[in-house]
Amino acid sequence: KAGVTQTPRYLIKTRGQQVTLSCSPISGHRSVSWYQQTPGQGLQFLFEYFSETQRNKGNFPGRFSGRQFSNSRSEMNVSTLELGDSALYLCASSPRAPDSGANVLTFGAGSRLTVL
């Protein structure tokens, strides 16, 4: 059974550009969450999607957005990149809907974004 697949694994952008990261969940998983990991702030929740709807959102500016497709694949987009957006972006999938009990998250390997 394939795990959570994130692409690209590494990317370098310059300030002001935008970036799109992709996440393919485990087959059958319908919930996808995104987290940002930085040395200073640690792991922070970005947003969660289920059935193509954003169910939860963390405390991030509107430059961070996401979406989920009918096949449960998800993308996140960061516009007008800033140096502080350099981070490891982790995607996680789970089989259950939010609010339906504990969701055990399975994480992908992450996308390492460097903003110059």
Added chain:
Amino acid sequence: AQTVTQSQPEMSVQEAETVTLSCTYDTSESNYYLFWYKQPPSRQMILVIRQEAYKQQNATENRFSVNFQKAAKSFSLKISDSQLGDTAMYFCAFMNLQATGQAGTALIFGKGTTLSVSS
């Protein structure tokens, strides 16, 4: 708002020894889950163990066990018979099961403890 605190940034242990990683959390909620995740140098976050708050019995998974003290809001991880492959950063995480506000069912992580196992 919930918070998770891991007070040990780094720990080291020798193979076959036992080590305990500390975690405390703060919440006013009563229905929640606690997790320990492991992130080896390869970066893939892996679930180690989870604990339901309503269960008094401490969770165990092979060499990994927790000491869950609900009143004290403490959730420590014990690794027995440490192995080189246990070298990783360990994150304690909290999940509120009541979808209230933006936190919802999102995981709230501690800052992590880097564990080094040497031979």
